[in-house]
Amino acid sequence: MRRYKRTLVAVGLATAVVTGTAGWATGNGQRPVTGPPPGTAAWRADTSLGRALPDPASAAPHDIAAFFRALTPAQRHGLARRHPSVVGNLDGAPVSLRYEANARTVRQDPRWAHLAGRQILAFDPRGRGQVAEVYGDLGRSRHVAVVVPGSDIDAGTYDRPSDPYGTPAGMAGQLRAATGGRTAVIAWAGYTTPVGVGLDAAAGDLAEAGAARLTRFTDGLAAAGAPAPAVFCHSYGSVVCGLAAPRLKAKDLVVFGSPGMRAENVADLRTTARVWAAKDASDWISKVPHTRFLGLGHGPDPAAPAFGARRVPAAGAHGHTGYFAPGTDSLRSFAAIAEGTLTDGTPGEGSGR
Structure with a gap:
């Protein structure tokens, strides 16, 4: 009975303090955007090619x-x-054609004017909006990385100049710079994220929907001829990556500021990718109980030695969103992982705590 009570308390705390960048806010229930992109009915009716x-x-x-x-x-x-909203989101279509199609889509609505002239690989205006932006030359780069964000990220917030290291666009730009421009990096805000702190962030429903979208996205990269990416997963994004891991076409899976991956250990992820984890001692995610009960909570800490991930040093990565700040050990290590030059890490090594 005592253990049962402790578990209930832990789950209650996990519900109150969960994975995101908004901090101590009230959560709003979200319905995941799923299914084919807008304009699919017209696409299916098109017989122009015979x-x-x-x-x-x-x-x-x-x-x-x-x-x-x-x-x-x-x-x-x-x-x-004729069908920009379909072609722009069609995983497997040529990258340059998707850029062209999405440029047409974002020009049609002034709300998305900030996306014009950028390399937008996916754009879905439904709900809060989803977007994937490429930094670098995806067709020519020998190395590719994908950044998967946590809570409170959508097409309107994935790139905030006031938060240069805490958004997927900021992380992607910093990672590309840290590799000397040799790696193409994709800021993938391609799923419905939790808003604030609430049951969505403690549960796995949004992550499951996001995992399906991320898996298909990486399948599309492979079909387009891109190298297998290193996938960097922040906060609730690491839950998405954990659920996607068995099917994800990735060479590396890097989680940081993680509340858990819905897996007991690296073997439980059933992935051939190398798994890395980083967590700084100042990150408030450390206060989240690593437990699961009645569908709430995300399981063991991937940065704990027992999980079996290769440890990434995180010295200088202050707080929950500081892992990509210039000069940090974590950013230097992330760049080496993306380029495939950090290969000798072993489970439990490199703790930044």
């Missing part, structure tokens, strides 16, 4: 890639003009 177009809801990214390879340039650009 045959059915691949169904965005069911066609695998490698089949979509093969479909576009068989088209002439005029046919590809024609589809992007």
